[in-house]
Amino acid sequence: MGDFPGVAVITGAARGIGAAIVTGFAESGCRRIAITDILETELADLRKSLLARVNPQDDPEGLTILALPGDITSESFIEEFITAAKTRFGRIDYLVNIAGVGKPYRRSVEVEVQEFDFINNVNYRAAWLCSRAALRIMTAQEPLASPGNNEGWTRPAQRGSVVNIASQLGLVSRPGASAYCASKAAVIGMTKADAIDYSKDSIRVNCVCPGVVETEMTTLSGVVREGLKESVNIAPMGRMGHVREIADCVLFLSSYKASFVQGHAMVVDGGYIIN
Numbered sequence: 001m002g003d004f005p006g007v008a009v010i011t012g013a014a015r016g017i018g019a020a021i022v023t024g025f026a027e028s029g030c031r032r033i034a035i036t037d038i039l040e041t042e043l044a045d046l047r048k049s050l051l052a053r054v055n056p057q058d059d060p061e062g063l064t065i066l067a068l069p070g071d072i073t074s075e076s077f078i079e080e081f082i083t084a085a086k087t088r089f090g091r092i093d094y095l096v097n098i099a100g101v102g103k104p105y106r107r108s109v110e111v112e113v114q115e116f117d118f119i120n121n122v123n124y125r126a127a128w129l130c131s132r133a134a135l136r137i138m139t140a141q142e143p144l145a146s147p148g149n150n151e152g153w154t155r156p157a158q159r160g161s162v163v164n165i166a167s168q169l170g171l172v173s174r175p176g177a178s179a180y181c182a183s184k185a186a187v188i189g190m191t192k193a194d195a196i197d198y199s200k201d202s203i204r205v206n207c208v209c210p211g212v213v214e215t216e217m218t219t220l221s222g223v224v225r226e227g228l229k230e231s232v233n234i235a236p237m238g239r240m241g242h243v244r245e246i247a248d249c250v251l252f253l254s255s256y257k258a259s260f261v262q263g264h265a266m267v268v269d270g271g272y273i274i275n
């Protein structure tokens with residue numbers, strides 16, 4: 001069981017940062033994981049490859065992954081997914097809201113309302129809908145005792161944890177990304193507000209603000225890659241992050257080891273925003 005005796009629920013799981021986080025949970029001993037993404041084939045492939053690696057003998061006590069593809073902008077799909085996770089695994093302990101989109105990279109005047117709505121629907125509204133559905137379940141369930149309470153004090157039990165993926169661009173801005181920056185600032189605001197509201201329920205809500213990380217989103221085309229060169233160089237570390245470097249921070253915030261971390265926006269950006 002390791003650090004994760006509970007149930008992980010992860011959106012935007014099929015590739016990039018999401019797939020690294022799912023892999024991290026599985027490798028850290030989490031045995032019940034529910035994943036979703038709009039990319040049906042990639043989601044099924046991730047499930048298959050993780051089970052083959054972590055639970056090749058199909059041990060019933062071993063890793064189980066529920067993979068349900070769908071569009072995270074649909075409220076009814078989110079209700080279906082969160083309900084399916086609860087029905088299958090009995091509870092939800094670690095929600096990670098990752099699904100996100102970056103485009104369009106244009107100034108406000110050149111952005112259509114539908115494009116603005118799309119980016120906010122995926123990046124912010126869907127994260128709120130998933131959180132709302134999962135928080136309903138978390139608040140009603142028994143707290144989970146924290147493992148490793150053998151140091152002479154007892155770490156408080158936790159009823160649940162939510163980690164949202166925001167961005168460094170929720171804290172600072174860049175040219176041609178007003179809708180994206182605003183959607184990620186909204187995620188940070190939601191994180192802090194939910195952290196205040198659900199502290200009394202023993203639920204922690206935090207977010208991670210990645211810098212430029214090497215994924216499809218940042219390497220999609222030569223134009224995107226070229227446009228990001230300057231951003232990469234603003235960061236003192238002068239390189240793109242690796243997906244596992246983001247996953248490690250999400251795992252920490254989800255785990256009992258972060259039992260006193262609440263409403264935090266953890267910046268993981270090679271120093272971008274300090275420069």
Ligand SMILES: NC(=O)c1ccc[n+]([C@@H]2O[C@H](COP(=O)([O-])OP(=O)(O)OC[C@H]3O[C@@H](n4cnc5c(N)ncnc54)[C@H](O)[C@@H]3O)[C@@H](O)[C@H]2O)c1
Pocket residue numbers: 011012013014015016017018036037038039070071072073098099100101102122165166167168209210211212213214215216217218
């Ligand atoms: N890569 C970066 O540099 C970077 C930096 C800061 C923040 N982020 C954030 O990290 C998260 C993951 O980004 P990534 O770089 O891994 O990108 P990615 O494009 O590789 O992954 C995003 C995932 O979200 C899924 N998704 C998008 N729209 C969806 C929808 N409507 N329904 C269901 N799933 C949907 C995609 O299919 C994809 O699997 C995003 O929220 C992104 O904004 C990324």
